[in-house]
Amino acid sequence: SRSINLAVIPGDGIGQEVVAQGLKVLNAVLPQDVKLQTTEFDFGAKRYHATGETLTDADADALKQHDAILLGAIGDPSVPSGVLERGFLLKLRFLFDHHVNLRPSKLLPGVATPLAGQPEIDFIVVREGTEGPYTGNGGSIRTGTPHEVATEVSVNTAFGVERVVRDAFTRAQARPRKKLTLVHKNNVLAYAGHLWTNVFNRVAEEFPDVTTDYVHVDAATIYLVTDPGRFDVIVTDNLFGDIITDLAAAVSGGIGVAASGNINPSREFPSMFEPVHGSAPDIAGQGKADPSATVLSVALLLRHLGYEPEAARIEAAVSADLAERGDTARSTEQIGDALAVRVAG
Amino acid sequence: SRSINLAVIPGDGIGQEVVAQGLKVLNAVLPQDVKLQTTEFDFGAKRYHATGETLTDADADALKQHDAILLGAIGDPSVPSGVLERGFLLKLRFLFDHHVNLRPSKLLPGVATPLAGQPEIDFIVVREGTEGPYTGNGGSIRTGTPHEVATEVSVNTAFGVERVVRDAFTRAQARPRKKLTLVHKNNVLAYAGHLWTNVFNRVAEEFPDVTTDYVHVDAATIYLVTDPGRFDVIVTDNLFGDIITDLAAAVSGGIGVAASGNINPSREFPSMFEPVHGSAPDIAGQGKADPSATVLSVALLLRHLGYEPEAARIEAAVSADLAERGDTARSTEQIGDALAVRVAG
Ligand SMILES: CC(C)[C@H](C(=O)O)[C@@H](O)C(=O)O
Ligand SMILES: CC(C)[C@H](C(=O)O)[C@@H](O)C(=O)O
Numbered sequence: 001s002r003s004i005n006l007a008v009i010p011g012d013g014i015g016q017e018v019v020a021q022g023l024k025v026l027n028a029v030l031p032q033d034v035k036l037q038t039t040e041f042d043f044g045a046k047r048y049h050a051t052g053e054t055l056t057d058a059d060a061d062a063l064k065q066h067d068a069i070l071l072g073a074i075g076d077p078s079v080p081s082g083v084l085e086r087g088f089l090l091k092l093r094f095l096f097d098h099h100v101n102l103r104p105s106k107l108l109p110g111v112a113t114p115l116a117g118q119p120e121i122d123f124i125v126v127r128e129g130t131e132g133p134y135t136g137n138g139g140s141i142r143t144g145t146p147h148e149v150a151t152e153v154s155v156n157t158a159f160g161v162e163r164v165v166r167d168a169f170t171r172a173q174a175r176p177r178k179k180l181t182l183v184h185k186n187n188v189l190a191y192a193g194h195l196w197t198n199v200f201n202r203v204a205e206e207f208p209d210v211t212t213d214y215v216h217v218d219a220a221t222i223y224l225v226t227d228p229g230r231f232d233v234i235v236t237d238n239l240f241g242d243i244i245t246d247l248a249a250a251v252s253g254g255i256g257v258a259a260s261g262n263i264n265p266s267r268e269f270p271s272m273f274e275p276v277h278g279s280a281p282d283i284a285g286q287g288k289a290d291p292s293a294t295v296l297s298v299a300l301l302l303r304h305l306g307y308e309p310e311a312a313r314i315e316a317a318v319s320a321d322l323a324e325r326g327d328t329a330r331s332t333e334q335i336g337d338a339l340a341v342r343v344a345g
Numbered sequence: 346s347r348s349i350n351l352a353v354i355p356g357d358g359i360g361q362e363v364v365a366q367g368l369k370v371l372n373a374v375l376p377q378d379v380k381l382q383t384t385e386f387d388f389g390a391k392r393y394h395a396t397g398e399t400l401t402d403a404d405a406d407a408l409k410q411h412d413a414i415l416l417g418a419i420g421d422p423s424v425p426s427g428v429l430e431r432g433f434l435l436k437l438r439f440l441f442d443h444h445v446n447l448r449p450s451k452l453l454p455g456v457a458t459p460l461a462g463q464p465e466i467d468f469i470v471v472r473e474g475t476e477g478p479y480t481g482n483g484g485s486i487r488t489g490t491p492h493e494v495a496t497e498v499s500v501n502t503a504f505g506v507e508r509v510v511r512d513a514f515t516r517a518q519a520r521p522r523k524k525l526t527l528v529h530k531n532n533v534l535a536y537a538g539h540l541w542t543n544v545f546n547r548v549a550e551e552f553p554d555v556t557t558d559y560v561h562v563d564a565a566t567i568y569l570v571t572d573p574g575r576f577d578v579i580v581t582d583n584l585f586g587d588i589i590t591d592l593a594a595a596v597s598g599g600i601g602v603a604a605s606g607n608i609n610p611s612r613e614f615p616s617m618f619e620p621v622h623g624s625a626p627d628i629a630g631q632g633k634a635d636p637s638a639t640v641l642s643v644a645l646l647l648r649h650l651g652y653e654p655e656a657a658r659i660e661a662a663v664s665a666d667l668a669e670r671g672d673t674a675r676s677t678e679q680i681g682d683a684l685a686v687r688v689a690g
Pocket of ligand 2: 434587
């Protein structure tokens with residue numbers, strides 16, 4: 001019989017609330033024969049304040065024993081900027097080699113967008129997750145003096161670029177439009193740009209049925225608001241991906257419905273799935289958070305583990321719920337309940 | 346008597362057409378007593394193909410003799426990506442120390458925006474122009490092999506950050522709302538982020554009447570489409586500025602009306618003013634290009650040289666023209682003529 005051994009990290013702020021609903025829907029959608037086992041971890045601001053720890057070696061070892069990780073949100077204003085980001089979120093991506101950061105953007109019927117004219121939006125961004133300016137390479141001399149020099153080094157390897165580009169081509173090939181856009185800034189970042197462009201063009205030869213194009217990152221932000229329908233699959237570097245996926249989430253219904261996966265396709269280490277929204281401390285504990293992004297992240301998690309029909313059922317349920325939602329305010333729990341009913345039914 | 350010694354670089358594509366209208370309006374707005382002298386330079390794709398040159402030392406010396414530079418657009422698909430960008434545009438920014446890259450975003454009445462609900466947008470971005478990942482620092486080893494490593498180094502100095510931050514505070518202080526937002530990614534780019542944040546906070550003490558806040562670059566793209574009215578003045582690094590100003594232009598009426606200045610506030614070297622749109626080879630030579638962005642760049646140029654009333658007259662003329670434009674298609678020249686009449690009248 002099948003089983004899922006899931007690590008659960010509710011984290012900070014609204015993390016607890018939304019993860020509870022994610023698990024509710026997960027339980028409802030899974031067939032009887034699948035044994036779901038969950039282990040909760042207490043990472044986040046509270047643990048940091050109590051112990052000074054963000055993610056120890058023992059923590060990492062414990063997480064490794066799982067098939068996947070579901071995360072709510074990590075981050076709190078009481079912790080200095082960067083500590084939990086670099087000490088937990090990024091550390092995990094690097095430790096578990098989450099090189100495919102998958103962020104789908106689909107404007108679902110009934111969902112509000114800041115764009116006029118309710119355009120069709122349905123693309124995915126494959127963001128590289130382990131290289132670029134995220135490596136922590138860099139430094140500062142004469143720190144704090146008028147002569148300080150601070151550097152950040154974007155590190156890009158053929159190995160790292162090729163594997164994520166290949167992943168993106170494979171995903172593009174599996175979609176009806178079969179179109180892949182490389183987003184970079186190769187006219188300015190010449191060394192990295194050359195590597196990305198060359199690898200992209202070389203891998204493209206193995207996927208002759210995939211249409212390709214190239215867009216500078218600055219121009220990509222223009223297209224995302226004037227013609228988002230032009231995109232099918234985007235592959236891009238870690239920093240550009242960070243920036244354009246927030247914009248993509250904003251135009252396609254907001255971070256309330258934006259899901260993401262930090263994926264290690266080799267399954268050597270567990271992949272992690274999380275809503276794109278943060279911990280939103282201003283509304284935490286009030287039952288106001290929309291759990292849809294977390295529930296959609298559970299769908300990505302199931303797809304990654306090979307439960308495609310269940311993933312599709314969740315996505316259909318969220319889509320139907322949003323379409324029929326109307327203006328009645330519902331609590332986090334009420335939305336979770338409604339989704340659980342839909343996926344079970 | 347006063348005089349302006351202007352270097353004019355029409356450049357490629359629609360550059361010729363829009364610059365002609367910019368000069369027409371400039372001539373129309375200047376008082377009789379101001380002697381305008383222009384020298385045209387032939388930089389761009391044609392010159393590159395003919396001579397292999399983008400910007401020689403002699404060219405730079407010749408440009409230096411001028412009070413300011415008006416540029417149309419540089420770039421053509423026949424030239425490999427990066428050659429003219431790094432060989433001309435960026436080279437000039439570095440040679441003439443254009444550290445304040447000024448990009449106003451104002452949604453004028455009657456102008457279409459991709460955003461729903463016609464929000465109020467009126468902010469300026471002060472983008473650093475001589476540091477960050479634009480310095481060309483970086484390299485590649487084992488180039489073209491499966492073991493290639495390519496790096497790009499973002500270089501940030503206290504000197505470079507402080508002067509642009511100070512410029513931005515000064516501009517914020519002169520505006521009614523007096524608000525300055527630092528956009529960076531200090532939770533990930535820790536060294537550069539620390540420098541930017543520290544310098545920003547230190548300079549802020551000298552401007553107690555300016556309200557400050559901080560927004561991560563990814564979140565900034567969300568605000569730019571969901572709440573652009575929250576911004577008054579933004580100061581940011583070279584690459585983040587490149588990205589968010591294209592988005593800012595898109596939401597506030599498109600690159601057809603987006604002006605920019607590459608400014609050396611010390612006036613040690615001439616500053617350069619240019620529309621944000623590129624050379625648009627697809628519509629070049631057809632009289633279809635909107636010269637408004639170039640005309641607004643002329644206004645920035647005049648303001649930089651101390652001709653505030655004339656700058657304001659141009660801005661009012663463009664604003665009125667756009668408001669009354671309606672749906673009738675007008676040629677580049679017709680729009681230029683209309684603006685020349687307005688500023689003279
Ligand atoms: C919190 C931060 C480190 C993170 C990132 O920059 O990757 C976030 O913005 C994201 O997109 O997941
Ligand atoms: C053409 C390119 C080098 C330039 C830049 O990246 O600065 C452009 O995008 C801009 O914003 O002026």
